[in-house]
Amino acid sequence: MHNPVQKKIRLGFFIAFSVIIAASFFSYLVTKNLLDNATRLNRAIEVSRRLETIVKQLKDAEAAIRGYNLTNDSSFLRPDMEERSNRIADEYHALRRITAGNPRQQEHLDTLRRLLDIKYAQLRVGARRDTPRKEKQSVTEGERIMERIERRVQAMMHIENAQLHEKAELFRFFSAIWVPVIFISSLVAILIGIYSYITLTREFRLQLHIESKLKSYQRDLQQNIMLLNKSNQELEQFAYVASHDLQEPLRKISTFSDRLQVKYREQLPPDASQLLDRMVVAVSRMRVLISDLLAFSRAGRTAPESVAAVDLSQLLQNVLSDLELSLQEKNAVVNAAELPVVEGNATNFQQLFQNLLANAIKFAHPDRRLAINITCQLLKGKEINVIKENRWEDTFCRICIEDNGIGFDQAYAERIFLIFQRLHGVSEYSGTGIGLAICKKIVDSHQGFIMAYGYPDKGATFVIILPLKQKK
The missing domain is CATH 1.20.1330 (f41 fragment of flagellin, N-terminal domain)
Known part of the structure; x- marks a missing residue:
């Protein structure tokens, strides 16, 4: 009414x-x-x-x-x-x-x-x-x-x-x-x-009309959801097949270019040798791009049977162990607080933390030692602005990953989570612009939120908000 x-x-x-x-x-x-x-x-x-x-x-x-x-x-x-x-x-x-x-x-x-x-x-x-x-x-x-x-x-x-x-x-x-x-x-x-x-009669008739419209909209929405799911499945299948099929010609190009360099490098003029080197680099970037595209298409799939209790502290230690060589190269120090046990997909969470930490390592400041601080808070939904009223009584963990790298302008805080969006050229920093898009997709699929706060030449902070229990 x-x-x-x-x-x-x-x-x-x-x-x-x-x-x-x-x-x-x-x-x-x-x-x-x-x-x-x-x-x-x-x-x-x-x-x-x-x-x-x-x-x-x-x-x-x-x-x-x-x-x-x-x-x-x-x-x-x-x-x-x-x-x-x-x-x-x-x-x-x-x-x-x-x-x-x-x-x-x-x-x-x-x-x-x-x-x-x-x-x-x-x-x-x-x-x-x-x-x-x-x-x-x-x-x-x-x-x-x-x-x-x-x-x-x-x-x-x-x-x-x-x-x-x-x-x-x-x-x-x-x-x-x-x-x-x-x-x-x-x-x-x-x-x-x-x-x-x-x-009341007029309002009752209006309510009946609204309910009739809502039912009609719900039917249309159900149909659209079915069509959208079908379209997504087809797109994911297409992306997977296309990416898988593209890898075969890339392997041939890579093989033929390697043979040319080994067998005919001395006979090629300098310009041809330079073009061949550029082709090898392009093939390598293409292979990484296809691999990341496959990872993006698979990211965020949280079937009910794959949801389980995940110890984020143990998972973070595994990620840090995988990135140990990269952290040593940057002489980085990581300060991590105790993280809670959260319901979700362990593989997706590992990919989430690995991408965020790899991002911090990649954009480390050249003039100072890299420091990464990971903190965590347990909060009720009503204490977090982005949580809707129907989940105010649920408990959430707020994880902050802060680094002292090169940072970015806050105006690009939304853009960096879009696929293929880059703030730096390929020649400056490697990558395909898919890593943070994968992170957002994983967090969204776990009913959470991810935000980025940048401070140019000072560092960046990524805030992840995840519910301790997944709502059915």
């Missing part, structure tokens, strides 16, 4: 998520307020019911006493005042519990408690048989206390109704906000969902 599309979809989902969170928060506030309002309503109803029960019980008690005073019929006193007082006390304690969080209501209940105590005393006096008539008549004065109780009850009910009204107003406010918020958030979420669906 393309990055701009990913950013748009992420932004859309972030907005939709934010809208849903905001809507959920408002819904929570509305629901909480609704539950609080319902709780407040239930409490107000409960308080009102119990207050009404208290008032009713008191009025029933007064009515019973009046009936008893008028008729002296004790049936009016059933249930008795003590039982009525207990019922009122139960309602009072329930009110205490219900209004525990409201200080004003608690104050009203304290006052109501005192009034109820006075009223209880009056009711008990009026219910006694031995109460003098004058005292019984004084019970009617309890109506004043009853009025005060009713006023206190009305005050308490007014407080409950005021709080209920306040909660109802807050609920209406949240309800008025909640409906448009839910509508807008739902609309935004639907629009974002539609946009995301359209975008």
Whole structure:
């Protein structure tokens, strides 16, 4: 998926998520307020019911006493005042519990408690048989206390109704906000969902198209690879056959020229003898060129069965032993560090080191003793700039072969690895210009890298980077 599309979809989902969170928060506030309002309503109803029960019980008690005073019929006193007082006390304690969080209501209940105590005393006096008539008549004065109780009850009910009204107003406010918020958030979420669906559908179709193209390209690439492999095989076969067939006429030319020099050298004029010498040199160079061309065609062939663990330190000692005479001629000194064990083709690695060291010997500076320093580092792929990300966790060895020879201009660092490319004339330094091309081919075939750094008249450094394990 393309990055701009990913950013748009992420932004859309972030907005939709934010809208849903905001809507959920408002819904929570509305629901909480609704539950609080319902709780407040239930409490107000409960308080009102119990207050009404208290008032009713008191009025029933007064009515019973009046009936008893008028008729002296004790049936009016059933249930008795003590039982009525207990019922009122139960309602009072329930009110205490219900209004525990409201200080004003608690104050009203304290006052109501005192009034109820006075009223209880009056009711008990009026219910006694031995109460003098004058005292019984004084019970009617309890109506004043009853009025005060009713006023206190009305005050308490007014407080409950005021709080209920306040909660109802807050609920209406949240309800008025909640409906448009839910509508807008739902609309935004639907629009974002539609946009995301359209975008994802378009991206999915694009991915299908890309996958179809990639499959087509892969088929074409497979065919091209097959054709390229076939062409390479044919070219290698042609190079091998052509080089092999060219050696036969060269041998004849070399044989005939040797016979001419032995048999007729004294009879040839000086110019003819000189031409014959030049022909012999050209034949010798041609033979070396064909031999190097064959070596190049064979270099870098790393079949899976030929890959094995190679001790580069031991291999380097073998190469130095082969080049011992050349090193002695240059009075060279070689300082070599310990090299690791690397997976690869031993023959190819030997050819690689032999070509690089022979190159250092060939281009030794005439005015100073040749010194070759070989160092090695083990590094992770992420520590090497040229390694791709998929191999950052693999271990690589970085081998540096440094000499103090004539060096070269850094501008030619890439050119020297091309086949038949030379920086010096044949008359100055021998060679065919294939040695370093063979080195690059060997390193490439082992999933590695080779770089050259030149310093004119100071020396050169060749850096080889090889993985310790060959990736299948």
